Amino acid sequence: MDLYLPIAEMSVNALVIAGLGGLVGFLSGMFGVGGGFLTTPLLIFYGIPPSVAVASAATQITGASLSGVRAHWRRGGVDPKMGVVLIVGGVIGSTLGSFVFKALKAVGQIDFIISVSYVLFLGVVGGLMLVESTRAILRARSGVARPPSRRHHHGLLHRLPFRMRFPRSGLYISPLAPLALGAAVGMMTAIMGVGGGFLLVPAMIYLLGMSTAVVVGTSLFQIIFVTAAVTVLHAVNTRSVDIILAILLLVGGVVGAQFGARVAQRLGGEHLRAALGLIVFLVSARLAVELMIRPSEIFSVVLETAL
Amino acid sequence: MIRAFAGLLLLVMLGGAAAGPRLITDLSQSRIDIEYTFAGADLLMFGAIDRTTMRPDRKLDLVVVVRSPAQPVVVRQKERVAGVWLNTRSVRFQTVPGYYSVSTTRPIGDLVDPRMAAIYEFGIDNLHFSPAETERSAEELRTFQAGLIDLRRRGGLFTETIGGVRVVEGVLFRARARLPGDVPVGEYRVYVFLVEKGRVIAQTSVPLTVGKSGFERAVYTFAQENSVSYGLLAVAIALAAGWVAGAIMRK
Numbered sequence: 117m118d119l120y121l122p123i124a125e126m127s128v129n130a131l132v133i134a135g136l137g138g139l140v141g142f143l144s145g146m147f148g149v150g151g152g153f154l155t156t157p158l159l160i161f162y163g164i165p166p167s168v169a170v171a172s173a174a175t176q177i178t179g180a181s182l183s184g185v186r187a188h189w190r191r192g193g194v195d196p197k198m199g200v201v202l203i204v205g206g207v208i209g210s211t212l213g214s215f216v217f218k219a220l221k222a223v224g225q226i227d228f229i230i231s232v233s234y235v236l237f238l239g240v241v242g243g244l245m246l247v248e249s250t251r252a253i254l255r256a257r258s259g260v261a262r263p264p265s266r267r268h269h270h271g272l273l274h275r276l277p278f279r280m281r282f283p284r285s286g287l288y289i290s291p292l293a294p295l296a297l298g299a300a301v302g303m304m305t306a307i308m309g310v311g312g313g314f315l316l317v318p319a320m321i322y323l324l325g326m327s328t329a330v331v332v333g334t335s336l337f338q339i340i341f342v343t344a345a346v347t348v349l350h351a352v353n354t355r356s357v358d359i360i361l362a363i364l365l366l367v368g369g370v371v372g373a374q375f376g377a378r379v380a381q382r383l384g385g386e387h388l389r390a391a392l393g394l395i396v397f398l399v400s401a402r403l404a405v406e407l408m409i410r411p412s413e414i415f416s417v418v419l420e421t422a423l
Numbered sequence: 424m425i426r427a428f429a430g431l432l433l434l435v436m437l438g439g440a441a442a443g444p445r446l447i448t449d450l451s452q453s454r455i456d457i458e459y460t461f462a463g464a465d466l467l468m469f470g471a472i473d474r475t476t477m478r479p480d481r482k483l484d485l486v487v488v489v490r491s492p493a494q495p496v497v498v499r500q501k502e503r504v505a506g507v508w509l510n511t512r513s514v515r516f517q518t519v520p521g522y523y524s525v526s527t528t529r530p531i532g533d534l535v536d537p538r539m540a541a542i543y544e545f546g547i548d549n550l551h552f553s554p555a556e557t558e559r560s561a562e563e564l565r566t567f568q569a570g571l572i573d574l575r576r577r578g579g580l581f582t583e584t585i586g587g588v589r590v591v592e593g594v595l596f597r598a599r600a601r602l603p604g605d606v607p608v609g610e611y612r613v614y615v616f617l618v619e620k621g622r623v624i625a626q627t628s629v630p631l632t633v634g635k636s637g638f639e640r641a642v643y644t645f646a647q648e649n650s651v652s653y654g655l656l657a658v659a660i661a662l663a664a665g666w667v668a669g670a671i672m673r674k
Binding site: 119120122123125126127162175178179180181183184185186187208224225227228232278294331340344349350351355357359360362363366367369370373374380397406407408409410411414415416417418419421 | 494501510604605645
């Protein structure tokens with residue numbers, strides 16, 4: 117079923133795109149991640165222009181995160197105060213990011229930077245998850261009790277000024293740290309078209325030392341607002357948000373997420389994390405190989421008006 | 424269609440006041456609408472040669488060209504740098520048609536000499552792209568031009584059909600052009616050239632509009648002209664979809 121995308125200016129197979137959204141939705145339902153790190157590269161593999169893929173994936177993540185945050189909100193798994201600090205940082209970061217995106221596009225290096233960023237971030241995060249969850253599984257098998265999780269206290273973090281209390285997160289820290297974290301992730305959202313949950317969640321646990329009960333919910337809460345801001349920024353700066361594409365992804369994602377959530381209930385937490393780590397790592401490896409082998413197209417053409 | 428043909432024939436018969444041969448051309452549609460199911464279009468170009476002032480045994484050939492407005496483009500070339508492939512060099516071409524299709528009765532080389540082919544831009548290899556860079560060598564420019572042509576050819580945006588123009592009884596002619604799904608929008612022109620003994624003895628052109636229509640046009644125009652509202656609407660749609668999805672999943 118062919119459908120013409122008015123902003124991407126090409127016709128795509130609607131079922132393939134919805135299926136792609138469904139696959140990502142399945143994974144996001146299963147693992148509780150937004151899945152932008154998969155949507156954007158898959159769309160680019162399909163032939164959607166990278167700028168349209170990044171911008172439209174951000175739109176889709178807004179919807180996917182809202183559907184995910186509701187359950188967390190009901191059981192008090194969101195720290196709105198921490199969320200607001202992260203959002204302020206995220207909006208600053210994504211504004212900067214969208215200008216960087218525009219500048220890189222003009223010099224023809226945006227595709228390369230997107231790929232390299234993916235390889236680095238996904239490679240590191242996927243590798244760490246894989247190692248960490250494998251250890252946990254082995255520990256569980258050998259019957260050794262899991263060591264109690266240690267609260268990290270970074271000297272530098274606690275020397276920052278203007279300390280604030282975040283009761284739900286169980287923290288008394290300077291808002292500058294989450295602000296900077298939010299900004300870094302916001303920048304990634306604008307450039308890479310990811311929600312950034314895969315980076316935000318470990319950073320909140322290991323860097324900020326937030327209570328794990330509110331980490332995923334707060335991360336989703338922040339992602340809703342930052343991806344919404346990125347959608348508007350891209351709509352204004354690069355005019356590359358394709359509503360039709362985003363809707364197709366959303367429709368597929370809604371269906372997929374339901375199945376994913378059901379499968380997740382039957383799998384253990386460690387196995388789930390190991391599987392996600394493996395997927396993240398494989399996407400990174402695939403992109404790395406892509407960068408190194410001779411591309412099928414040596415030449416590319418861009419309209420000067422699109423720069 | 425038949426009526427249009429009959430009308431043309433009548434015109435040909437009644438005409439004849441002009442000194443040289445004349446060409447009368449029409450299209451199956453003067454506007455190609457890009458709507459949500461658009462996956463390309465077939466254009467039929469037809470017409471007649473008014474040869475009342477000519478001796479009937481003269482051998483005539485036709486060249487039919489469809490082209491979109493010329494656009495400035497940047498062509499980039501990837502190279503291997505430290506193990507990875509990335510864009511290194513680029514060339515700006517100022518006048519590249521987004522779509523170009525040529526159909527002829529016989530091979531272009533048999534119709535006109537290379538100089539005439541270059542003047543009239545008959546054939547893909549005779550298009551003038553007007554490179555903007557001056558420091559690149561002629562050979563480099565040719566490589567980039569070849570890369571650009573190869574991409575567009577495989578994408579169906581540049582086509583060349585030898586024998587694609589059918590002439591009936593030396594009077595009526597027709598040719599087809601296939602426009603792919605990602606054809607650029609704009610004010611196109613369809614040119615018909617009448618060629619005899621290496622010279623163009625008559626030519627005519629008709630306009631063709633390729634544009635988004637209906638919903639697609641509305642979305643595109645909205646995104647261009649009210650980009651802030653468009654962005655906000657996109658967010659609103661995503662939020663609504665997410666809310667509904669969350670509500671369904673709760674059950």
